[in-house]
Amino acid sequence: MTVLAEGGRRPGIDRDAWVMRAGVAGIALALFLAILLPLWSILSKSFEDRSGAFVGLANYVRFFATPSLADSILNSLFVAGMTTLLVVPLAFVYAYALTRTCVPGKKLLAGIALVPILSPSMLPAIALVYLFGNQGMIRGLLLGETIYGPIGIVMGQVFYCFPHAVLILTTALSLADARLYEAAQSLGTNRRRVFFTVTLPSAKYGLASASFVVFTLVMTDFGIPVVIGGRFNVLATDVYKQVMGQQNFQMGAVVAVILVIPALASFVVDRLVQRRQVALLGARSVPLIPQPQAGRDRAMLAFCAAVGFVILGILGTAIFASLVKLWPYNLSLGFANYIFDDYDADGWRSYWNSLKMAAATAIIGTAVVFTGAYLVEKGKGAGRQVVHLMAMVPLAVPGLVLGLAYVFFFNAPGNPLGFLYGTMALLVICTIAHFYTVAHLTATTALKQLDPEFEAVSASLQVPFWRTFLKVTVPVCLPAIINIAIYLFVNAMTTVSAVIFIYTAQTKLASVAIVNMNDSGAIAAAAAMAVVVTATSATVKLAETLVSGVLLRRTQRWRAR
Amino acid sequence: MAIATQAGAEGRRPYLRVAGLEKRFGSFTALSGIDLTIQEGEFVCFLGPSGCGKTTLLRAIAGLDPQTGGQIIQAGRDISRLPPAQRDYGIVFQSYALFPNLTVAENVGYGLVNRRMKRPAIAARVQELLAMIGLPDSGPKYPAQLSGGQQQRVALARALATSPGLLLLDEPLSALDARVRLRLRGEIKELQRRLGVTTIMVTHDQEEAISVADRIVVMNHGHIEQVDTPDAIYRTPASLFVAGFVGTMNFLTGTKSDPGRVRLGALDFRVAEDALERGAACTICARPEDFIIRNVGRDTPNAFEATIAATEFLGPVVRARLHIPTLPAMPVVADFSLNAVTDLGLASGRAITVALPPDRLRLFPGAPA
Ligand SMILES: Nc1ncnc2c1ncn2[C@@H]1O[C@H](COP(=O)(O)OP(=O)(O)OP(=O)(O)O)[C@@H](O)[C@H]1O
Ligand SMILES: [Mg+2]
Numbered sequence: 001m002t003v004l005a006e007g008g009r010r011p012g013i014d015r016d017a018w019v020m021r022a023g024v025a026g027i028a029l030a031l032f033l034a035i036l037l038p039l040w041s042i043l044s045k046s047f048e049d050r051s052g053a054f055v056g057l058a059n060y061v062r063f064f065a066t067p068s069l070a071d072s073i074l075n076s077l078f079v080a081g082m083t084t085l086l087v088v089p090l091a092f093v094y095a096y097a098l099t100r101t102c103v104p105g106k107k108l109l110a111g112i113a114l115v116p117i118l119s120p121s122m123l124p125a126i127a128l129v130y131l132f133g134n135q136g137m138i139r140g141l142l143l144g145e146t147i148y149g150p151i152g153i154v155m156g157q158v159f160y161c162f163p164h165a166v167l168i169l170t171t172a173l174s175l176a177d178a179r180l181y182e183a184a185q186s187l188g189t190n191r192r193r194v195f196f197t198v199t200l201p202s203a204k205y206g207l208a209s210a211s212f213v214v215f216t217l218v219m220t221d222f223g224i225p226v227v228i229g230g231r232f233n234v235l236a237t238d239v240y241k242q243v244m245g246q247q248n249f250q251m252g253a254v255v256a257v258i259l260v261i262p263a264l265a266s267f268v269v270d271r272l273v274q275r276r277q278v279a280l281l282g283a284r285s286v287p288l289i290p291q292p293q294a295g296r297d298r299a300m301l302a303f304c305a306a307v308g309f310v311i312l313g314i315l316g317t318a319i320f321a322s323l324v325k326l327w328p329y330n331l332s333l334g335f336a337n338y339i340f341d342d343y344d345a346d347g348w349r350s351y352w353n354s355l356k357m358a359a360a361t362a363i364i365g366t367a368v369v370f371t372g373a374y375l376v377e378k379g380k381g382a383g384r385q386v387v388h389l390m391a392m393v394p395l396a397v398p399g400l401v402l403g404l405a406y407v408f409f410f411n412a413p414g415n416p417l418g419f420l421y422g423t424m425a426l427l428v429i430c431t432i433a434h435f436y437t438v439a440h441l442t443a444t445t446a447l448k449q450l451d452p453e454f455e456a457v458s459a460s461l462q463v464p465f466w467r468t469f470l471k472v473t474v475p476v477c478l479p480a481i482i483n484i485a486i487y488l489f490v491n492a493m494t495t496v497s498a499v500i501f502i503y504t505a506q507t508k509l510a511s512v513a514i515v516n517m518n519d520s521g522a523i524a525a526a527a528a529m530a531v532v533v534t535a536t537s538a539t540v541k542l543a544e545t546l547v548s549g550v551l552l553r554r555t556q557r558w559r560a561r
Numbered sequence: 562m563a564i565a566t567q568a569g570a571e572g573r574r575p576y577l578r579v580a581g582l583e584k585r586f587g588s589f590t591a592l593s594g595i596d597l598t599i600q601e602g603e604f605v606c607f608l609g610p611s612g613c614g615k616t617t618l619l620r621a622i623a624g625l626d627p628q629t630g631g632q633i634i635q636a637g638r639d640i641s642r643l644p645p646a647q648r649d650y651g652i653v654f655q656s657y658a659l660f661p662n663l664t665v666a667e668n669v670g671y672g673l674v675n676r677r678m679k680r681p682a683i684a685a686r687v688q689e690l691l692a693m694i695g696l697p698d699s700g701p702k703y704p705a706q707l708s709g710g711q712q713q714r715v716a717l718a719r720a721l722a723t724s725p726g727l728l729l730l731d732e733p734l735s736a737l738d739a740r741v742r743l744r745l746r747g748e749i750k751e752l753q754r755r756l757g758v759t760t761i762m763v764t765h766d767q768e769e770a771i772s773v774a775d776r777i778v779v780m781n782h783g784h785i786e787q788v789d790t791p792d793a794i795y796r797t798p799a800s801l802f803v804a805g806f807v808g809t810m811n812f813l814t815g816t817k818s819d820p821g822r823v824r825l826g827a828l829d830f831r832v833a834e835d836a837l838e839r840g841a842a843c844t845i846c847a848r849p850e851d852f853i854i855r856n857v858g859r860d861t862p863n864a865f866e867a868t869i870a871a872t873e874f875l876g877p878v879v880r881a882r883l884h885i886p887t888l889p890a891m892p893v894v895a896d897f898s899l900n901a902v903t904d905l906g907l908a909s910g911r912a913i914t915v916a917l918p919p920d921r922l923r924l925f926p927g928a929p930a
Binding site: 014015016017451453454456457458459460461462463464467468471472475476557558559 | 625644646654657663675703704719722723725
């Protein structure tokens with residue numbers, strides 16, 4: 001048979017496929033360099049001595065033999081366990097009120113529950129110092145106990161972890177099949193029994209997931225213990241002290257590797273839970289619509305209002321602290337604490353750095369994540385699965401570990417990427433890597449909802465796939481894209497754990513400045529900076545709601561029928 | 562197996578040739594030994610039960626899921642290894658895959674924009690296509706504002722916009738309700754005739770295939786059972802599978818006896834075709850409408866006695882379930898005209914004598930699956 005090329009087209013060269021393959025390879029390489037290699041370098045560091053020679057488990061043996069370090073493990077487990085025991089039930093009731101009852105003002109209550117996400121984790125700790133510290137407003141409530149230590153850490157963590165647990169449990173509880181409840185009712189089951197035989201079992205995966213997530217958040221959070229931990233050492237602060245204080249990189253690496261264990265466990269459970277949860281709600285389920293029940297609704301409202309009051313109270317305390325001239329001696333209000341140059345050499349510059357870093361993370365990160373998810377979802381070739389797997393890794397890696405890994409990897413002599421060390425670019429790369437997984441999953445979910453044949457149609461019309469990507473895929477996924485950008489921005493603004501290892505004098509960030517000013521005793525200025533960061537995240541979040549309302553109405557007109 | 566083409570496609574030149582095509586997914590063979598030639602301007606339907614490989618074959622022709630073996634030649638060009646964008650076809654999917662954020666006009670003109678066509682020329686072509694599908698005023702609308710049938714027509718217009726040499730349709734009507742489906746299949750056929758574009762439509766609805774296709778490709782388990790005109794598929798099925806898959810069929814299993822004769826229990830049937838050995842197990846296929854009841858006498862070939870067990874009113878005909886005392890294990894259905902029913906007083910419980918003319922019967926070796 002003769003091979004005849006008609007219409008001047010060259011046969012056999014599939015330009016689209018090659019561009020896609022190149023894209024997949026590019027993303028795979030980027031993730032490999034930004035996630036896997038640094039993690040490898042931290043793992044290998046934990047098996048080396050100071051000279052770089054392999055010493056097997058010697059560092060680990062030394063770690064467990066050092067009483068103060070081994071104590072930190074118990075301390076970390078204790079505060080994480082306590083926080084989980086407190087937060088999960090609170091969040092469950094709150095989420096239950098939001099999903100299964102008719103409390104008024106659900107939108108507002110849901111919004112208040114999310115407030116802590118907008119703040120760096122140092123903010124609740126600082127507020128707690130003002131409330132219960134040595135000169136605290138209501139320190140009598142502690143009955144002589146000190147806030148500097150486990151009590152303060154647990155209280156701060158409850159505030160900080162609450163929204164994460166509420167989000168997970170709200171999702172779990174909204175996946176209810178009304179028919180199960182109708183069946184229970186028609187059998188004359190009383191409410192108590194319905195709760196224990198239907199509601200609780202159907203939420204058990206959500207409860208498991210929330211518990212693990214909270215546990216991990218506490219184990220790996222750095223901001224709260226560094227402010228309010230006092231002499232109560234936990235693993236997260238140990239890493240920092242070993243590395244920054246004693247320049248003992250090997251021991252830092254050991255602690256970091258140990259920190260990965262709970263995160264990894266939580267990650268595995270979360271994956272399992274997600275798989276189960278999807279199966280739980282079949283396509284034929286009928287969504288449950290809560291019915292009013294005066295007594296219960298009133299009790300729930302009282303509970304939610306109390307929780308909301310505490311959340312806003314802590315935020316309000318931080319704002320108040322930032323405005324008071326000199327607590328508790330001069331209670332006049334003003335903005336003196338916001339003149340950061342009086343407390344920190346970098347002054348406002350660290351805030352502008354944070355803003356720049358967050359904006360770059362949001363813009364570049366969204367572009368990379370969405371394109372990567374698109375190539376995984378719609379592309380061809382074996383590399384896609386590799387990219388997808390690598391994209392899942394950051395969820396199991398605490399920020400502290402990633403930050404330290406970046407130090408080891410990018411600061412290593414002879415690394416051709418070493419020029420990035422100490423630059424703003426590296427902070428952006430690190431932050432994108434840190435928050436990659438959730439953004440990737442959001443993009444994937446949105447892309448899965450598109451018709452799988454868009455690419456086939458454009459190929460049949462001889463339109464290159466990237467044109468369809470820009471003209472159709474991106475506009476249709478705009479809501480998800482905005483979501484990803486905001487998520488990256490807010491997290492980049494508030495994160496401290498990873499960046500604290502790799503900032504330099506030129507690239508100092510607001511969250512780092514909070515830690516530094518607090519360390520040097522300028523706690524009011526630290527509060528002020530935390531408030532500025534929170535206000536920025538809140539503004540962006542509000543702007544999102546307003547702008548996306550207008551923008552979506554303009555660009556998503558086609559959604560209307 | 563492929564019996565000579567009889568319909569209008571005769572004398573035209575072959576447009577698409579598929580030779581020895583094979584498609585494997587891992588160890589699973591979805592298609593094997595597919596040989597098929599489609600004439601220019603022909604309307605061909607791929608028909609077969611779910612999972613038989615219709616979509617797989619269509620997507621191989623489109624280059625979307627390339628075959629693992631064999632050749633595809635379109636208009637004299639070997640396209641076996643070409644990426645989809647370098648082949649020449651338009652395609653309509655079951656889901657339509659209309660771009661939801663683009664207007665109907667932008668959807669239809671999607672393939673025209675990057676062909677160095679001037680804007681007014683594109684607009685004119687889009688308008689022409691919209692008029693062709695009977696939606697001249699829907700250009701500024703979004704797909705979500707159209708009914709399912711209208712969306713289907715827009716997808717068709719988009720596929721035809723670039724005047725492709727081949728139109729591929731994968732169950733284009735299956736997402737629509739029965740009434741719209743009936744109307745649209747007529748419209749598609751009419752449009753295809755007008756444009757003369759070679760068309761392949763995948764369907765698992767035999768009635769749809771029979772009503773629109775010039776030729777039908779009946780598939781089963783990843784291979785082709787028969788390629789023929791609807792008429793020939795119905796009248797002279799090439800295999801027991803085709804006989805059972807298309808239309809209603811009675812299967813009478815028996816044993817081959819003397820030349821031209823088949824033993825069915827106590828009955829001795831005469832058959833026209835005869836290639837089987839004496840003693841071979843075989844099956845006689847008879848359509849319900851092939852039973853004759855008027856003027857059946859002792860000397861009528863293949864006459865036998867039966868009782869009407871039940872009747873079902875189908876409009877112009879009445880379908881009767883017959884009990885044959887000599888063949889108690891073989892339920893048989895026969896269609897009788899309303900006339901005959903009235904004239905002869907056919908009703909449940911009546912004993913009758915019917916016959917099956919030998920030239921209407923098809924004989925196959927073996928028993929139906
Ligand atoms: N990507 C794939 N991987 C593995 N097996 C596949 C794949 N795609 C199709 N198959 C298998 O190949 C066979 C043929 O599938 P195909 O989709 O072509 O059937 P079909 O005739 O179009 O059926 P339907 O009428 O249900 O659309 C099926 O058994 C199917 O399970
Ligand atoms: Mg199919």
